[in-house]
Amino acid sequence: MPVTEASRVVRGGRSRLRTEISATFRPADPVARALTAASLSLTVANGMFYAVSALLFTRAMGIPAVTVGVGLTVAGAVGVATSLGAGFLADKVGALRLLTLCVLAQGISLAVFSVVDGVAAFVVVACLATGTRQAGASARSALVARSFTGPSRVEMRARLHVVVNVGIGIGTCVAALALLVDTPTAYRVSVLLVGLLAATGAVPLALLARRTDASRRLAGPPEERPTVPEQAVAAGRSxxxxxxxxxxxxxxxxxxxxxxxxxxxxxxxxxxxxxxxxxxxxxxxxxxxxxxxxxxxxxxxxxxxxxxxxxxxxxxxxxxxxxxxxxxxxxxxxxxxxxxxxxxxxxxxxxxxxxxxxxxxxxxxxxxxxxxxxxxxxxxxxxxxxxxxxxxxxxxxxxxxxxxxxxxxxxxxxxxxxxxxxxxxxxxxxxxxxxxx
Structure with missing residues (x-):
């Protein structure tokens, strides 16, 4: 094709790419923007944690690998229970409020890993971290269900999935610094930073709760549907x-x-x-x-x-x-x-x-x-x-x-x-x- 036409195609491709990146990482919708910011903080933190956690548990805490596996399995079982309970709780106290609390609690739990020792403390903190993470996942899905309709809900989840993958990738790269130093102190300091970073994900959610337009929108089913009376909401099917x-x-x-x-x-x-x-x-x-x-x-x-x-x-x-x-x-x-x-x-x-x-x-x-x-x-x-x-x-x-x-x-x-x-x-x-x- 002519050079000028090729240039237009290239410029058009770059423009579409910028639009896609903006729609994913800087969405105009306030709920989408808060969810994106919170997810990015959490997933960068999780990416760092996944990279250093095994060495933190075995080298810094001195816990045998088999014991770590058993402890994480117990924590996984706790996560199953909290993911279910959080879904029902979200209908009672509100998905946004519950998600904010879960994100903050998860950040604190991860940070506590930096100072604990011993198998019992490890299992307790792992249960708290996994339980709050899974509860937050339920609350996040409920928030998307309440805030968006039809194809826009699926697109929102798709964009959040992109953010999750990018965040974990960034976190994994950052954690390489601790892996290079390879000392117990490096792993403990890095997991402290992980917890603090994860906790900051609660900030955009708390700011969203202060918006009156968002509060009305999140008070019930999505705004594009007819308003449902409170007694009808309570009578919803299990x-x-x-x-x-x-x-x-x-x-x-x-x-x-x-x-x-x-x-x-x-x-x-x-x-x-x-x-x-x-x-x-x-x-x-x-x-x-x-x-x-x-x-x-x-x-x-x-x-x-x-x-x-x-x-x-x-x-x-x-x-x-x-x-x-x-x-x-x-x-x-x-x-x-x-x-x-x-x-x-x-x-x-x-x-x-x-x-x-x-x-x-x-x-x-x-x-x-x-x-x-x-x-x-x-x-x-x-x-x-x-x-x-x-x-x-x-x-x-x-x-x-x-x-x-x-x-x-x-x-x-x-x-x-x-x-x-x-x-x-x-x-x-x-x-x-x-x-x-």
Whole structure:
């Protein structure tokens, strides 16, 4: 094409990129802006914490690795309970207020790690940190459900997912300083900074609560719907009496096991079963982070209805099963082939995550009873917390313990989940309160 036309295309691409970055990190909507700022603080802090926590617990605190694993499992169980309870509590005290308190409490809990010693103190603080994090996740989902409608809710979650990935990436890079120093003091100081940074995420949420326009908007269901009387809100259906929603939560929770596959299974598989260098662990994590940051919003736009989301989830499950097969094949080749196959599997896995996250958000929002949005999002978050708790065990007893056969079992599991979504595509219908029907 002519030079002038090529220049216009380049300028147009840069303009669209700037618009996308601004919409994601500096949204005009006050609720979106507060959620983005809080999420960025939290995820940078979490990225730092993930990078140094294992060494903090084992080297600085002197706790055996097996004991750390048991303690974190106990903390995960606490997180399951708090994620459920927070959803119901959000309908009573308000999602914004609850989220603000959870963010502040999580920051304080993380900071306390810098001064504690001993197994008992470690378990208590881990339970507090995990419990407040999972409770905050439920409150955040309830806040999005209350503040946005239709496709805008899914797009908001997609943009927050981008912020999460970018924040964790930044935090991981910052934590490299502590890893380079590699002393107990460095790890304790870094986790103190982690806690302080996480706590600052409560500031934009507290400022949002002081806005009168935001207060009116968050007082009930989204403003684009008819006003619901308080007694009608109280009479909303319990998610535990909604078989359709429980089925969806069960299916999406099994799909969410792939996060454990990514963070626990792949490092063990690459290091112990393939000829690839261990640096590929970091390469695949960075590759996933970049792809999610670049494409999550675009992928989310294809899953804005319940049938569309169900189809998207089916596609995600099939693609994830393919990724399992490629990961397994990486063990059969030399260094070059292993690296090529791992990168290919990482690309396929990222596509599954992009489709799966988008589909699961739409289903979690659109199949919920709007009158008890917090309770429904709490059940959804509980399912995710359960998946995160069981994923390490499931991945290790299948793929890591039994190689290709184990990978085949995981692939078969994901295909069965995909079949469940396929069957539900025409059966699931959005739930609307009776007085709005």
């Amino acid at each position: 998610p535990f009496r909604d078989p359709q929603y429980l089925t969806v939560v069960a299916l999406t929770s099994v799909f969410a096991v792939h996060f454990g596959l990514q963070t626990v299974g792949l490092p063990l598989w690459i290091a112990g079963h393939t000829e690839a260098p261990t640096v590929m662990i970091s390469v695949l994590l960075v590759l996933n982070t970049v792809l999610v940051a670049l494409f999550q919003v675009r992928f989310a736009r294809g899953a804005t209805t319940v049938p569309g989301a169900a189809r998207t989830m089916t596609r995600a499950c099939v693609v994830l099963a393919v990724a399992c097969g490629i990961y397994a094949a990486a063990a059969a080749g030399d260094v070059v082939l292993a690296v090529v196959l791992l990168v290919l599997a990482g690309l396929v896995h990222a596509a599954a995550e992009l489709w799966g996250e988008a589909g699961s958000w739409t289903l979690a929002f659109d199949l919920a009873d709007e009158r008890t949005a917090g309770a429904y999002q709490g059940v959804s978050a509980m399912g995710y917390a359960v998946a995160m708790m069981i994923a390490p065990l499931l991945v290790t007893v299948t793929a890591i313990s039994h190689g290709a056969v184990g990978w085949a079992v995981l692939a078969g599991l994901f295909l069965l989940v995909g079949l469940g979504f396929r069957l539900g595509e025409r059966r699931w219908a959005p739930r609307r309160p009776e007085h709005l029907a």
